[in-house]
Amino acid sequence: MSSAPRQSDTPRARRRPSARGLSAAALALGLSFVGLAACGSGDATPQDPDAPPSARELFLANCARCHGRTGEGSFMAPTLAGVEQHWDVERLQRYLRDPEKVIAQDERLEKQGRKYTSRMPTFQHLSPDERRALAQWVLDGRP
Numbered sequence: 001m002s003s004a005p006r007q008s009d010t011p012r013a014r015r016r017p018s019a020r021g022l023s024a025a026a027l028a029l030g031l032s033f034v035g036l037a038a039c040g041s042g043d044a045t046p047q048d049p050d051a052p053p054s055a056r057e058l059f060l061a062n063c064a065r066c067h068g069r070t071g072e073g074s075f076m077a078p079t080l081a082g083v084e085q086h087w088d089v090e091r092l093q094r095y096l097r098d099p100e101k102v103i104a105q106d107e108r109l110e111k112q113g114r115k116y117t118s119r120m121p122t123f124q125h126l127s128p129d130e131r132r133a134l135a136q137w138v139l140d141g142r143p
């Protein structure tokens with residue numbers, strides 16, 4: 001066999017890299033435990049910086065590319081600061097499911113929407129619970 005170890009490979013020299021690999025694996029494992037601990041900790045009040053990871057993660061995954069990581073807005077979408085003046089959870093949930101329908105019934109939104117080249121997309125791929133969590137979280141001022 002051509003791949004048989006050469007005589008000159010001392011056991012010591014061959015063991016080293018795998019030991020390093022092992023400690024990297026241990027480190028990765030340790031980090032994932034830290035991550036788990038962080039998820040489980042804290043009382044998840046909406047004002048908490050450790051706010052419900054699910055809602056925040058949903059926001060970062062679905063909304064941040066247009067509204068910005070903290071909802072500050074961008075050329076793609078308006079700021080979310082102060083949106084709680086215009087929305088309640090029920091209505092915002094409906095908006096996330098079918099924005100065009102809500103926009104068509106709201107002069108402010110219709111006017112505002114003309115400033116942006118892209119539209120507010122639908123989020124029908126999210127579950128009703130996820131849309132609710134997201135709506136609640138956005139209105140609690142934590143984008």
Ligand code: HEC
Binds near residue numbers: 078
């Ligand atoms: C492709 C870019 C884009 C993404 C992604 C996006 N939005 Fe929007 N969003 C918009 C645009 C454009 C508007 C303005 C629509 C209008 O005013 O007619 C808007 C409007 C809004 C408004 C109304 C703002 C107001 O002034 O009342 C809310 C609330 C909102 N988005 C929340 C979200 C949430 C939550 C997500 C993620 C689930 C999200 N958006 C994802 C583009 C986006």
